Structure formats: structure tokens, C-alpha cells
Amino acid sequence: MNSDTKLRFGRKVISVEEARSLLYEYVNHTEIESVSLASAFGRRLAVDINADHPVPHFRRSGVDGYAVCAEDIEQASPEQPTVLRVIERIPSGTVPRWNVQSGLAARIMTGAPVPDGADAVVMLEMTDSLQDEGRNASYVSIKKNVQAGSNITPIAGEVALGELLLEDGTRIGPGEAAILAAFGHAEVPVYRKPKVAIFSTGSELLNVDEALQPGRIRNSNSYMLAAQVEAAGGSAVIMQALSDDPLQVETALREALGQVDLVLTSGGVSVGDYDVLVDVFGRFEGKLLFNKVAMRPGTPTSGAIWNNRLLLALSGNPGASFVGFELFAKPMIKAMSGCKAPCSAAISAFLDVDYAKGSAYPRYVRGTTLVEDGCLRVRPSGIDKSSIMVSIKDADCLIYLPAGGKGFVRGESVLIYPIQ
Ligand SMILES: Nc1nc2c(c(=O)[nH]1)N[C@H]1C(S)=C(S)[C@@H](COP(=O)(O)OP(=O)(O)OC[C@H]3O[C@@H](n4cnc5c(N)ncnc54)[C@H](O)[C@@H]3O)O[C@H]1N2
Numbered sequence: 001m002n003s004d005t006k007l008r009f010g011r012k013v014i015s016v017e018e019a020r021s022l023l024y025e026y027v028n029h030t031e032i033e034s035v036s037l038a039s040a041f042g043r044r045l046a047v048d049i050n051a052d053h054p055v056p057h058f059r060r061s062g063v064d065g066y067a068v069c070a071e072d073i074e075q076a077s078p079e080q081p082t083v084l085r086v087i088e089r090i091p092s093g094t095v096p097r098w099n100v101q102s103g104l105a106a107r108i109m110t111g112a113p114v115p116d117g118a119d120a121v122v123m124l125e126m127t128d129s130l131q132d133e134g135r136n137a138s139y140v141s142i143k144k145n146v147q148a149g150s151n152i153t154p155i156a157g158e159v160a161l162g163e164l165l166l167e168d169g170t171r172i173g174p175g176e177a178a179i180l181a182a183f184g185h186a187e188v189p190v191y192r193k194p195k196v197a198i199f200s201t202g203s204e205l206l207n208v209d210e211a212l213q214p215g216r217i218r219n220s221n222s223y224m225l226a227a228q229v230e231a232a233g234g235s236a237v238i239m240q241a242l243s244d245d246p247l248q249v250e251t252a253l254r255e256a257l258g259q260v261d262l263v264l265t266s267g268g269v270s271v272g273d274y275d276v277l278v279d280v281f282g283r284f285e286g287k288l289l290f291n292k293v294a295m296r297p298g299t300p301t302s303g304a305i306w307n308n309r310l311l312l313a314l315s316g317n318p319g320a321s322f323v324g325f326e327l328f329a330k331p332m333i334k335a336m337s338g339c340k341a342p343c344s345a346a347i348s349a350f351l352d353v354d355y356a357k358g359s360a361y362p363r364y365v366r367g368t369t370l371v372e373d374g375c376l377r378v379r380p381s382g383i384d385k386s387s388i389m390v391s392i393k394d395a396d397c398l399i400y401l402p403a404g405g406k407g408f409v410r411g412e413s414v415l416i417y418p419i420q
């Protein structure tokens with residue numbers, strides 16, 4: 001066998017897990033940059049965030065009402081209300097001027113600091129306010145007793161001083177954004193978005209804005225993959241699609257590899273005469289990590305290192321490109337951007353249809369989940385062929401079907417990997 005034939009036909013098959021660990025050896029997280037909080041959504045934190053003050057940092061009233069000494073109103077009822085003298089009014093954002101002693105109360109607003117001496121706040125609805133014009137004094141008549149501590153959040157009731165709030169690698173969503181804002185992080189250290197160059201290969205490919213021509217198709221994989229890159233937290237660079245000329249492909253890949261964190265290619269990895277990546281791997285001075293994975297679709301998916309940069313060559317069939325990205329590129333991009341657990345965990349679901357085809361390799365079927373009677377069910381998203389592009393939009397998971405000869409029946413429990 002010459003080396004060209006060997007690369008096409010003499011491939012050694014490895015498992016998805018083995019392929020992943022070969023790639024991961026070369027995955028490093030990107031460097032840290034500082035961005036404004038408003039532009040940090042979806043990014044990953046590059047530091048731990050600890051509380052540098054307790055929350056709340058003052059005893060906070062949970063309602064609009066009156067701050068009182070609970071002991072004073074132990075006997076209060078609608079029939080026999082307790083009358084207290086009102087000494088001040090405390091809006092949110094101010095600090096009380098007086099202590100509340102026995103016989104006294106302070107009108108207080110939601111979120112305002114409870115004055116010293118008071119140990120409960122009575123809701124406004126349980127009170128009547130009274131005015132003594134002669135003495136120019138305000139009173140409140142309280143119609144209900146409340147326990148000490150009622151409607152007061154104590155200092156550190158929500159967050160203790162020094163508490164670990166967010167860990168390095170956490171994705172910044174709404175809750176994280178609220179914490180960062182509350183603790184004064186106007187600028188946030190995050191990992192730089194990994195830059196991912198996307199090349200489609202194949203002389204049949206037309207640009208999106210070109211008219212259809214006989215025998216040719218528009219390049220849809222580059223845009224699908226770019227959307228997947230962005231969803232995984234990377235920054236996609238769509239490159240001009242490449243023809244089936246090995247020299248052109250090699251030159252373009254070499255240039256891109258020097259400028260990005262990961263290069264993805266789609267197409268040209270199978271056994272066809274014009275499967276150009278195979279030719280490139282046959283002559284390049286990089287390191288081919290694998291060129292056959294025990295999976296369907298995407299069996300000819302290949303991984304390589306070139307100038308210390310990662311190159312993932314996905315099958316050209318749209319379904320195989322999509323699945324290959326989810327299994328290999330997505331966790332790499334997540335890990336590069338700081339994620340500590342980049343592979344999504346499997347969950348179980350019931351097959352909603354028979355799946356008659358067995359397979360020599362595990363299948364990762366594009367799936368659509370549905371909930372029936374409170375149970376998670378899953379079915380293939382349309383025709384399960386890797387050449388089918390149009391149903392990818394309906395896939396919200398990959399259904400894992402282990403290798404075996406007999407297929408699967410409706411109602412069987414299977415594992416699925418959600419696509420987030
Ligand atoms: N004799 C064999 N033939 C094939 C085998 C095999 O084992 N023996 N495997 C089949 C499987 S499975 C797959 S998957 C494909 C893999 O093909 P390649 O990775 O070499 O990809 P291409 O040949 O370039 O293209 C395949 C298919 O996908 C279309 N394509 C390619 N790029 C794009 C794009 N950017 N956007 C949209 N569609 C694209 C291309 O036109 C072809 O139709 O090989 C099988 N054959």
C-alpha cells in the first residue's frame with residue numbers, strides 16, 4: 001500500500017473518547033482580558049469572585065410599614081390596637097437618625113435600614129396612622145402582633161463576608177451578572193473568546209450569494225458551523241471555501257493556523273478521489289492524531305496538530321459536520337474559553353419511535369425531545385441520513401445508540417446529550 005492508499009483505506013479506528021483525549025492534550029485556555037460588565041454576558045469568568053461585603057450590609061426592611069419593638073405590640077389586636085409614637089420616616093437609601101425605644105415606632109420603606117432598637121417591622125396594612133394636631137405628633141395604631149425579627153433581613157442574611165460567589169470558568173448569565181453588579185465589578189476579567197477559522201472544501205461549493213449552477217450547491221456548512229462556534233462561546237471566522245487542490249488547501253490552512261486557536265474544515269476526509277484533506281495529511285509535516293472514529297455519522301472525522309495548533313477535519317455531509325462539531329469542537333472551544341466541565345452530561349429519555357437500523361459503530365442521532373405525561377421522550381429529527389441538512393434545525397440533542405446489530409424499539413430508555 002502506498003502512503004496515499006494507506007491514508008484512505010488503512011485507517012485505524014478509535015473511540016470518540018480516545019479521539020477527544022488526543023485533542024484535549026493540546027487544548028489550553030485562552031489568555032485573560034478585561035471587558036465591561038455589559039459586554040460580559042455569555043463570557044466565562046477568569047477569576048473567583050468572593051464577597052467583599054455582606055449582603056445586606058445593613059438590617060434591611062422587607063416591607064413598607066413601621067419599625068417597632070416586638071415586645072411593645074405583643075397584645076396588639078384589631079379590637080385592642082397598640083398605639084406608638086412615630087419618631088421619623090426612613091426612605092430607602094437613607095440612614096435612620098434615632099433609635100427606636102419602647103413606646104416608639106419609625107415609619108419605614110421597603111429596602112431601608114431598620115433603626116437600632118427596633119426588632120420587627122409591621123406591614124402598613126396592619127396599621128392606622130393618627131395625627132395629634134395639638135401636640136404636633138404622629139402616632140400609629142398597630143392592630144396585629146408580630147414576632148421579633150419579622151420583615152427584617154439581618155446583616156449577611158443573604159451573603160456572608162468572604163463567601164465564594166462565582167468560580168473561575170463560570171459562564172456569565174443573568175444571575176451572575178446581578179452578582180457582579182451588586183459587588184461593584186464594572187470591569188470583568190474573562191477568557192478571550194477562542195478564535196475559530198472555518199474552511200469548507202469542495203469544488204462543488206458556491207458562495208451563498210451565487211446563483212445555483214448544474215451539479216453545484218451553496219456552502220451551507222460554513223454558516224452552520226459558524227453558528228455552532230458562536231453558541232459554544234467562540235468567535236467564528238468564515239474563510240473563503242477551498243477547491244479540491246491540495247496545494248491551495250495546504251497554503252490556506254497553514255496561514256490560518258498561525259492566526260487562530262482552532263481550524264475547522266468540512267469535507268474531503270473520506271475515500272473519494274478528490275477528498276483533499278486526505279491528500280494534505282499525506283504530505284504535511286504536522287501530526288495526524290486520528291482519521292477514523294467509531295461513530296456514525298462522521299466516521300472519517302480527523303484531528304491533527306500543525307505548528308502546535310489544532311485542526312479538526314469534519315466530514316462534509318451536513319449531518320456529519322454538525323455531529324462532529326458537537327462531539328469534538330464544542331467541548332474544545334468551551335475548554336479554551338475556561339469551562340471546567342466542557343462535555344455535557346447524558347440524560348435518559350424514552351425512544352418515541354422504533355429505530356430499526358443496527359450499526360457497527362455507536363450512533364449519535366440528531367434528536368428532538370418532547371415531554372409526554374411528564375416523561376422525556378426523544379425521536380430522530382427527520383430522516384436520519386448524514387446528507388440531510390434541512391432537519392438539523394429541529395435537533396435539540398444527540399441520541400446515543402450503542403453499537404449492535406438489532407436496532408432499538410419504541411419505549412426503550414436511551415441516553416441523550418442535550419445541545420445547549
Ligand atoms: N466509498 C465510500 N464513500 C463514502 C464513504 C465511505 O466510507 N466509502 N463515506 C461516506 C460518508 S459516511 C461521508 S460522511 C462522506 C464524507 O465525505 P467527505 O468528508 O469526504 O466530504 P465531501 O466528499 O467533500 O462531501 C460529502 C457531501 O457533503 C457535501 N458538502 C461538502 N461540503 C459542504 C458544505 N460546505 N456545505 C454543504 N454541503 C457540503 C458534498 O457536496 C457532498 O454531497 O463520504 C461518504 N462517501
Ligand code: MOO
Pocket residue numbers: 295296297298299300315317319320386387
Ligand atoms: O460517516 Mo458519514 O460521516 O456517515 O456521514
Ligand SMILES: [Mg+2]
Pocket residue numbers: 267268269270271272274275316
Ligand atoms: Mg468525499
